[in-house]
Amino acid sequence: MPETNPGLSIGQVAERTGLSVHALRFYEREGILVAPVRRGPGGRRVYSDRDVEWLHLCVNLRASGMPLPAIRQYADLVRRGAGNEEHLLDLLRQHRDRVTAQLEQLTESLGMVTHKISAYSEQLAEGATGPITCVAPQRS
Amino acid sequence: MPETNPGLSIGQVAERTGLSVHALRFYEREGILVAPVRRGPGGRRVYSDRDVEWLHLCVNLRASGMPLPAIRQYADLVRRGAGNEEHLLDLLRQHRDRVTAQLEQLTESLGMVTHKISAYSEQLAEGATGPITCVAPQRS
DNA sequence: GCTTGATCTAGAGTCGGCTCTAGCTCGTAG
DNA sequence: CTACGAGCTAGAGCCGACTCTAGATCAAGC
Structure with missing residues (x-):
């Protein structure tokens, strides 16, 4: 307690x-x-x-x-x-959906950043034989 | 291309x-x-x-x-x-970590909202035999 | 020739969410 | 007694990220 x-x-x-x-x-x-x-x-x-x-x-x-x-x-x-439970539920569900969408967006971004990090690291590891290349890669 | x-x-x-x-x-x-x-x-x-x-x-x-x-x-x-790859990597890693933290936070929030939603729904379903309970209600 | 619509620049305005200030009142410690 | 720290109110200020305005240019279509 x-x-x-x-x-x-x-x-x-x-x-x-x-x-x-x-x-x-x-x-x-x-x-x-x-x-x-x-x-x-x-x-x-x-x-x-x-x-x-x-x-x-x-x-x-x-x-x-x-x-x-x-x-x-x-x-x-x-x-x-009392009497507004439906409305309350609406609000919460809307929020839940937005959070879910955010999670998707973030997960995608995380994938991209992670990808970029490993690309850069590799490039660095093998002696950087050129100018920065993979600056603005794949799809949106 | x-x-x-x-x-x-x-x-x-x-x-x-x-x-x-x-x-x-x-x-x-x-x-x-x-x-x-x-x-x-x-x-x-x-x-x-x-x-x-x-x-x-x-x-x-x-x-x-x-x-x-x-x-x-x-x-x-x-x-x-060229010559700033390390610094670039730092930036990206920092961002990745922040995104990861955000993901955790969001996941937690999602859990809470989902929980609240099901609690409310249940309450509504069984005929709302009382005032709103699991919320954090009125005056002290 | 005139209008429409997309563009340009510089700069002002908006909005959300705080954050800070000024000037005051308390209650306790030295 | 007075100094301090925590709290009070009303209201101003700030920051980030845009968004909008005014007034001008220009190409294309009626």
Whole structure:
């Protein structure tokens, strides 16, 4: 059991999520959070574990290329509660498809780069008997 | 070599590479091209097959997340010709590693999204006997 | 001869996603 | 007491990568 937190400061959440404190405030302003963060004495933000979980999710979505407006949309749907499951699923499926496409694209690029690397290495190994040749090779 | 092109206009290259004509001019200004493009009558750009190949490569690199400055660096090295193979290889290897990391990250995200999708679907299928659960909901 | 459409240049504008600043309030340590 | 560090808000600034505008040129078609 990981300690049940009594609430984290913005700095602690920044550490834990890898977001900057600036980004955390920014996300909140942008409606990325499902609900505005609770405030402690002096108006300081106090993040719950759930907030932090949600932020982890956001970081994940961002890292896989979901734009902030889409995340906000997602958050909106969650905020509104039940009755939007279909819509939520749509969003997720769309994202999944985009991620899949990205994976394909990346895999292709990786193949190309790897190919280039081995071509260059070979060329270098055998004594570079000419100017750079294979600069812009095969197909798109 | 099949069809040796007599040179393509910027519009044709845009079509073929998926870049806009604006982006093509922008790339040239930015030193992304190995050499400035040849000009035809009236000062119009005339792209060779090599230019187009190179642009395809650039598109590929961009699509896999290489920033323009890095591509410029690459182009610089190619421009300078022989003697920079090691450096070129470094660049490529670095990029390969970043792409590999990206692939891992994306794969992880994909897993998460897929998981979420199936969780939601199930929940929906069995009649949604409660509010949205596995998300990261409301206030603390 | 005139219009249309593609091109040219230089430079301004846009957009996403933060990042930073200024000026303030706290709470604790020395 | 005061100095510090962490936090607060509103708003400005920045960076990357384009994208668009204005005003000009030119070839081809009506």
